[in-house]
Amino acid sequence: MNASLPAAEPVPSPQPRTDDERTLLVKVFGKDRPGITAGLFATLADFAVDVIDIEQMVTRGRITLCALITPPAGGSPGVEGALRATVHRWAEELKLQAEIISGTGDNRPRREGRSHVTVLGHPLTAAAVAALTTRITSAGGNIDRVFRLAKYPVTAVELAVSGVPTEELRAELAVEAATQRVDIAVVQAGLQRRAKRLVVMDVDSTLIQDEVIELFAAHAGCEAKVAEVTAAAMAGELDFAESLRARVALLAGLDASVTEKVRAEVRLTPGARTLIRTLQRLGFQVAIVSGGFTQVTDHLVEQLGLDFAAANTLEVVDGKFTGRVTGEIVDRAGKARWLARFAEQAKVPLEQTVAIGDGANDLDMLNAAGLGVAFNAKPVVRQAADTAVNVPFLDTVLYLLGITREEVEAADALDGTPTE
Numbered sequence: 001m002n003a004s005l006p007a008a009e010p011v012p013s014p015q016p017r018t019d020d021e022r023t024l025l026v027k028v029f030g031k032d033r034p035g036i037t038a039g040l041f042a043t044l045a046d047f048a049v050d051v052i053d054i055e056q057m058v059t060r061g062r063i064t065l066c067a068l069i070t071p072p073a074g075g076s077p078g079v080e081g082a083l084r085a086t087v088h089r090w091a092e093e094l095k096l097q098a099e100i101i102s103g104t105g106d107n108r109p110r111r112e113g114r115s116h117v118t119v120l121g122h123p124l125t126a127a128a129v130a131a132l133t134t135r136i137t138s139a140g141g142n143i144d145r146v147f148r149l150a151k152y153p154v155t156a157v158e159l160a161v162s163g164v165p166t167e168e169l170r171a172e173l174a175v176e177a178a179t180q181r182v183d184i185a186v187v188q189a190g191l192q193r194r195a196k197r198l199v200v201m202d203v204d205s206t207l208i209q210d211e212v213i214e215l216f217a218a219h220a221g222c223e224a225k226v227a228e229v230t231a232a233a234m235a236g237e238l239d240f241a242e243s244l245r246a247r248v249a250l251l252a253g254l255d256a257s258v259t260e261k262v263r264a265e266v267r268l269t270p271g272a273r274t275l276i277r278t279l280q281r282l283g284f285q286v287a288i289v290s291g292g293f294t295q296v297t298d299h300l301v302e303q304l305g306l307d308f309a310a311a312n313t314l315e316v317v318d319g320k321f322t323g324r325v326t327g328e329i330v331d332r333a334g335k336a337r338w339l340a341r342f343a344e345q346a347k348v349p350l351e352q353t354v355a356i357g358d359g360a361n362d363l364d365m366l367n368a369a370g371l372g373v374a375f376n377a378k379p380v381v382r383q384a385a386d387t388a389v390n391v392p393f394l395d396t397v398l399y400l401l402g403i404t405r406e407e408v409e410a411a412d413a414l415d416g417t418p419t420e
């Protein structure tokens with residue numbers, strides 16, 4: 001304590017409300033318009049009641065407003081009757097429905113085993129919601145809250161669930177999500193969800209829509225041959241390092257000046273800029289790690305203002321590709337190694353990292369990260385990752401982190417950036 005400050009007045013410690021104290025739940029429902037909340041509380045204020053809880057939401061122009069209050073001071077039945085009559089009269093004048101329910105205590109405390117469940121649907125069908133919520137209930141979980149995160153480009157809702165360990169709930173819902181063709185993320189609730197973090201992304205078919213080696217191969221006239229080897233490697237049928245050497249060898253003799261053309265041909269995945277811009281605003285660090293080439297990733301780092309990058313480098317001698325790569329190969333194990341290195345440099349614990357990728361060579365990285373997101377991934381990757389996103393919009397990853405579309409758009413509007 002600072003000795004120069006006068007001794008503080010003793011602060012009476014607040015008494016927690018007991019479960020047997022009487023409370024009143026006031027519920028108002030009807031057409032929304034300005035002033036409803038102010039009107040209800042002005043009506044209640046005349047009875048000198050205390051507010052314990054307020055919940056309000058508006059769905060398509062209809063308001064649901066709930067206020068949990070103490071009974072009127074003095075507690076005589078006459079005064080409480082007057083409160084009820086006054087609230088009903090006020091509601092009738094506004095053509096609202098009101099209900100006042102007597103009871104005791106506050107909301108029940110949420111149970112242990114708290115998770116956030118994000119559901120992405122494109123569309124989100126009632127059948128999918130029925131199947132998922134039935135699973136939550138049968139696993140012993142309780143849905144404490146539901147709200148919408150986004151209506152575009154997908155319908156995203158978040159459910160706060162308690163009563164089931166996160167891992168158990170994740171396993172339970174993963175099966176149902178695949179059946180219902182929706183994407184689901186189940187993460188533990190808690191402060192770490194709001195911490196600043198590191199996001200590490202794969203490049204080919206994740207950050208960008210292309211496979212960079214195929215773009216180079218097109219200029220060398222060996223596209224079909226390379227694509228065939230790439231597909232086998234990404235499906236996990238071929239050792240990545242071996243397949244990389246085999247494909248790069250096909251580029252031997254190609255003029256290195258095609259790099260400029262390839263850079264211009266690269267197409268970012270829809271939502272990539274929105275994702276990165278929003279993460280950066282939140283103070284996240286963003287990295288890319290690629291089995292592709294620094295010839296392209298360096299350009300992406302500059303273009304997008306990324307914090308870290310690792311990729312392979314095509315060797316160039318006398319202005320021509322030699323058909324070899326130089327240095328440490330970034331393969332499946334290499335990607336996980338780079339994730340750990342970036343986390344160390346960013347001073348972010350591994351549990352607070354998010355990795356996003358589509359290929360078999362991303363699996364170690366996805367498993368090592370706090371949250372591994374399989375993005376439009378091959379089946380082998382989808383099955384092994386924590387979470388799979390199967391819509392082609394990279395910014396949907398923001399919803400998995402609990403960020404709403406509205407927040408993204410509001411931040412963009414502030415600095416005049418159009419949201420993709």
Ligand SMILES: [Mg+2]
Nearest residue numbers: 202204205359
């Ligand atoms: Mg990839």
